[in-house]
Amino acid sequence: MNALAKLADDWIDRLYERFSFMYADRFTKIMKDEEAVGSWKLTWSEGLAGFSGEEIRRGLQTSLTRSEWPPSLPEFRRFCRPAPAYESAFNEAANNLTKEPHDRKWSSPAVYWAFVGYDKQTLRHRAWDYCKKSWTEQIDAILNDEPLPPI
Numbered sequence: 208m209n210a211l212a213k214l215a216d217d218w219i220d221r222l223y224e225r226f227s228f229m230y231a232d233r234f235t236k237i238m239k240d241e242e243a244v245g246s247w248k249l250t251w252s253e254g255l256a257g258f259s260g261e262e263i264r265r266g267l268q269t270s271l272t273r274s275e276w277p278p279s280l281p282e283f284r285r286f287c288r289p290a291p292a293y294e295s296a297f298n299e300a301a302n303n304l305t306k307e308p309h310d311r312k313w314s315s316p317a318v319y320w321a322f323v324g325y326d327k328q329t330l331r332h333r334a335w336d337y338c339k340k341s342w343t344e345q346i347d348a349i350l351n352d353e354p355l356p357p358i
């Protein structure tokens with residue numbers, strides 16, 4: 208990750224505020240002083256660099272439904288960018304391989320970029336059971352890219 212890359216201060220301030228309201232004392236009690244707040248904001252702004260507003264909103268919505276306690280940064284990142292169902296993503300990529308580039312439809316940037324970086328011969332000629340491990344690693348690596356490039 209680029210050491211200078213971080214989420215805009217106004218976004219991180221709003222995220223901090225939302226967590227304060229969503230989790231009340233469960234969140235604010237761990238922020239013992241201004242130094243703790245500043246450290247949290249810096250860590251989270253760097254950890255969420257390159258995430259879109261839509262991804263942050265998805266993370267907040269998922270936090271509300273899945274977590275009674277404030278999520279850790281790695282959990283929140285997964286809430287923002289959930290992994291697509293691996294086998295469905297693989298099938299989507301294999302199906303798109305047979306189409307002209309302008310006719311391809313992608314459910315997410317992660318599936319598209321996994322397709323771009325994956326061996327096309329393997330995608331064309333091998334079944335899911337053979338590709339499961341390498342495809343899953345490919346998707347996971349793409350989801351950890353910072354920032355996730357648009358299609």
